[in-house]
Amino acid sequence: MDQYADAGDGFDIARLVPGFRPPPHPDTAGAGAAQLRAADMRMRCWRSPLAGPLAPGSARHRDAVCRMFRDTFNPYRPAVLDWPALAPATLARIVALPIWDIAVQTEGKARLRMAAYAGTVLDPGMRAALALNAWEEHRHKEVLSRMVAAYGIALAPESPYRRPADPEWAYLVTGYSECIDSFFAFGLFELARRSGLFPPELVDTFEPVMQEECRHILLFANWAAWHRARLPWWRRLRFEARVGAAWAFLAWERIGLARSVGSGGGAGADAAAGQTRGKGQDNNFTLHGAQSVASGDVRLSDLLALCLAENDRRFAGYDERLLRPATVPCLVRLVLRCLPRRGGRAARTG
Numbered sequence: 018m019d020q021y022a023d024a025g026d027g028f029d030i031a032r033l034v035p036g037f038r039p040p041p042h043p044d045t046a047g048a049g050a051a052q053l054r055a056a057d058m059r060m061r062c063w064r065s066p067l068a069g070p071l072a073p074g075s076a077r078h079r080d081a082v083c084r085m086f087r088d089t090f091n092p093y094r095p096a097v098l099d100w101p102a103l104a105p106a107t108l109a110r111i112v113a114l115p116i117w118d119i120a121v122q123t124e125g126k127a128r129l130r131m132a133a134y135a136g137t138v139l140d141p142g143m144r145a146a147l148a149l150n151a152w153e154e155h156r157h158k159e160v161l162s163r164m165v166a167a168y169g170i171a172l173a174p175e176s177p178y179r180r181p182a183d184p185e186w187a188y189l190v191t192g193y194s195e196c197i198d199s200f201f202a203f204g205l206f207e208l209a210r211r212s213g214l215f216p217p218e219l220v221d222t223f224e225p226v227m228q229e230e231c232r233h234i235l236l237f238a239n240w241a242a243w244h245r246a247r248l249p250w251w252r253r254l255r256f257e258a259r260v261g262a263a264w265a266f267l268a269w270e271r272i273g274l275a276r277s278v279g280s281g282g283g284a285g286a287d288a289a290a291g292q293t294r295g296k297g298q299d300n301n302f303t304l305h306g307a308q309s310v311a312s313g314d315v316r317l318s319d320l321l322a323l324c325l326a327e328n329d330r331r332f333a334g335y336d337e338r339l340l341r342p343a344t345v346p347c348l349v350r351l352v353l354r355c356l357p358r359r360g361g362r363a364a365r366t367g
């Protein structure tokens with residue numbers, strides 16, 4: 018199996034997706050505030066110029082999805098991001114967050130799994146979109162790596178990243194995992210912003226990364242719809258079984274049946290794609306981490322409502338004819354109906 022040494026960082030998507038060309042290096046260092054604002058705006062709002070429906074599986078749908086992903090690309094460069102000086106208490110709070118190893122490794126695995134699957138896709142437009150998604154995960158890893166270096170956060174050594182033996186399965190697990198994690202990350206990020214515990218410059222630096230995850234799961238939801246609509250019924254059955262298995266696996270992982278939080282076990286999305294986790298950080302941070310980023314107690318119902326509102330807000334700028342990830346928002350709406358309302362007995366996170 019191929020191995021990709023990480024230090025360096027020598028990851029090369031073109032090895033997995035022949036013909037892939039990284040986006041050109043823009044001069045964002047010399048760009049004015051107006052240009053950066055325009056790029057940020059382009060990333061958040063997009064509408065296909067085509068009139069009429071975009072039926073999943075059709076060439077029109079595929080073209081719209083691929084064009085959305087291309088047109089909303091944000092050319093920021095990790096190398097020129099500013100890392101603000103932090104007060105000692107803020108620095109200590111950031112260093113103590115139990116997420117850095119898992120965050121860096123998750124991006125490292127996501128880029129490889131997405132690129133590995135992209136390399137198997139025959140449609141040139143969809144292949145290019147998925148390869149660009151992998152490239153953006155690589156950029157997320159670079160942003161995180163630069164941040165942990167700037168703030169002196171020690172990382173556990175990364176295990177070698179191995180090319181998945183079954184790229185479609187690895188991509189399904191990674192894609193649905195992103196749908197779950199991004200939904201909760203949107204709410205936690207807003208909670209952190211409102212708390213005032215983190216400097217606004219740092220929040221602003223990560224804002225494009227958050228919006229990129231929104232674009233990623235928008236792409237994934239539409240890829241899944243496009244892909245399944247084009248399958249003959251017997252392959253469709255197999256695909257739906259794999260989707261069900263991916264959800265079952267991720268649910269099993271996240272509700273903690275796989276391992277107790279922080280015990281350092283090797284189960285999880287890593288194991289699903291044939292890898293072991295290097296260190297037992299909190300892969301359920303999205304479900305347990307509200308107290309780490311909030312200035313006071315957070316009611317579970319308030320957190321879930323915030324996640325829903327942020328999810329809707331982040332998707333609002335994109336063409337409504339493109340499909341959105343629906344499972345997690347639907348489940349959360351259901352849970353919210355069952356939770357006691359404000360004034361009743363409080364259910365709390367943490």
Ligand SMILES: [Fe+2]
Nearest residue numbers: 124153154157
């Ligand atoms: Fe990412």
Ligand SMILES: [Fe+2]
Nearest residue numbers: 154195230233
């Ligand atoms: Fe992503």
